[in-house]
Amino acid sequence: MTNETNDPKTLAARDSFHGSAMTVARFEMTDGMARMLEREIQKSGSFYNLRIDLTTALVRNENIEPAQAESMIADIFKARAGVTMKQMRDGLEAQEKKIADTIHDQALEQAYQSLQLIETGPTMPRYRATDITAIVLAQENNITETAAKKFMAETYEKVEGKDFYEAGKEAEDTYHKPVREAEIAARRRNSHEQKMQQYQPSR
Secondary structure (H helix, E strand, C coil): CCCCCCCHHHHHHHCCCCHHHCCHHHHHHHHHHHHHHHHHHHHHCCCHHHHHHHHHHHHHHHCCCHHHHHHHHHHHHHHHHCCCHHHHHHHHHHHHHHHCCCCHHHHHHHHHHHHHHHHHCCCCCHHHHHHHHHHHHHHHHCCCHHHHHHHHHHHHHHHHCCCHHHHHHHHHHHHHHHHHHHHHHHHHHHHHHHHHHHHCCCC
């Protein structure tokens, strides 16, 4: 039993030229690959290498020709997203250029928010805090997360006169690292105690 009919995008993909003729298993695999490609474009604006890897995997798994596999993935992607992979990438790049001179306040706000997450979170590494806030900035402005991170770093350095990565690393060393190291030490102690109990002779 599948959930493929619950999502409008999945319904559109199922009704596409290739999707309508696929078995359930093949459709779910190809639909999942299209989702991965869409997510990668949203993240980095790139899809070429991932498309090659996914096409190769589909060829090997389904015993089909490379051209057929690539066409299947492209068809499902366009049905889901409403545009081709290239159109999606180009749209994000165009939007990045369009807002380059007006996004600074938002970018600075999210840069500060990233550092705040490291300071106030139970335990939050720098890369995860930056990722969370970059996703917010990217979604609000329809740009890639890579571009969002770039805007955050550039604006922070311009305003604060300090490298954004270094500021995050300092916050991480102060707030995240001690907590994380304590957690790791506790896990090691527990693991050691459990092993010792296993080797204790029964009485």
